[in-house]
Amino acid sequence: MPDSTPKTGEQAPRPVPGLPARAFTMDAKRRRELATAFKVGGAHYDAVRPNYPDAALAFMVPATTRDAVDVGAGTGIFTAQLLARGLNVTAVEPSLDMLAVLRERLPEVRAQEGTGEETGLEESSADVITYAQAWHWVDPNVASTEAARVLKPGGKLSLVWNQLDVSVPWVHRLARIMHAGDVHRPDFVPPVGPEFHAPESGSWIWEQSLSAEQVIELAKSRSYYLRAGAATRARVEHNLSWYLYDHLGHTPGEPFGLPYLTHAWRARLRS
Template sequence: MVRPRAQAAHGRSFGAQAGVYDEVRPGYPDAALALALTGWDRQWSDLRVCDLGAGTGILSRRLHALGTELVAVDPDAVALERNPAPTVVGTAEDTGMEAESVDLVTVAQAWHWFDEPRAAAEVARVLKPGGRLLILINQLDVRVDWVLRLSRIMHAGDVYRPQYRPDPGAGLTLIDHRLVEFTTELSVDGIVDLARTRSYWLRSNEKTRARVESNLREYLSVEHPIPDTVHLPYMCLAYLLERH
């Protein structure tokens, strides 16, 4: 089990692979993003949004394109250098933002790095009454046998739990959820680069990294050979919560 302090440190290490991260990590499907507006008489251009744990800006770029008034918050200043939005160096537990200042908080690929009760309290603090929290989690689709094997070789840690629902408290109530299937096209080199952006790789020594790369290349050339590229199956798990 990773201790909370060590977990937070791992969550701040992605800036070291910022360029690779942007190249090989997938974006978030429009159908998953659209969950944020379900049953809400609001448009994207009406919203002031905090993209929390925003990192290099994979989601921030899409939110910016949708016309939101956006602030990107992350503890990793190196990762934020690539983010096109106005940025604040801060944590999920202490964003540095004003109380009741945003309509929507988005958290993409980062909720599991947070101290959930403290992060929930901070999200509730910065949201306006009736504001929303959208949690997005892209996972390799480990329901597919060969993808499950791939994830284990790269120590991805992607485990699909159909029953999971975030219940962080602090007045944040789950009001909807959605699973969106999609694929992203990668070469063998791209899949190896994908492994390089995972926390297991980032905290491993060179010997371990070499072993993971060798095992990946052998699997994709011998056990499950792929052509020049493959459409790698993913699922995006989207959870919508509301502040009451």
């Protein structure tokens, strides 16, 4: 691994704004504006975003689960992992571009347009409802009410985020250059409605093997880059190239481990 320690005289990286926590302080209009970044680019998103640790799925999905709903399913990254567990899976996603990728990738999954606030699903039809990298895009109170309607008695609402592990100094600086907000905040607890018991949490540290080129492509899948103009995009790419190749010394095409922390919560429906 190349030396990623800041050189003498460099300033320590500033704190990274917290997402998902930050998203829950936004008004609904601003949250919808940011979410429009994902109306296009489904194929690129699917190619660069990582899967989730098996241990996180085991934590989120009870062993007795038969019917699962994945809301904000995107291109089906987490949906596919639910399907691999032998579950009957329904995917709900507001972006038609993302849905097109999901349907091509997972033709056996029931996939429909919808939101966490309005899934369009039948009452008491799911054992578990999952949100992978998506709960911060909904109104948590309205989405909780909708989840409670769709869940069977005793069902679970399970939430998960893959987050860059910014406890590692060089990753912390990378997150700032990428303008990545999905970073770990130890005190963060996702808000859920009164229909659910207080959520239980679990976390897992792991690495995704990527080349420097793939890290740059990962940055291009994030909402900051997708919403930016040409000049800002060029600056982000230039800064990433300098940091990965010149500062950290990575060789083009050579994979290295990008540290992640996956944090998940599960909340049981009140009777």
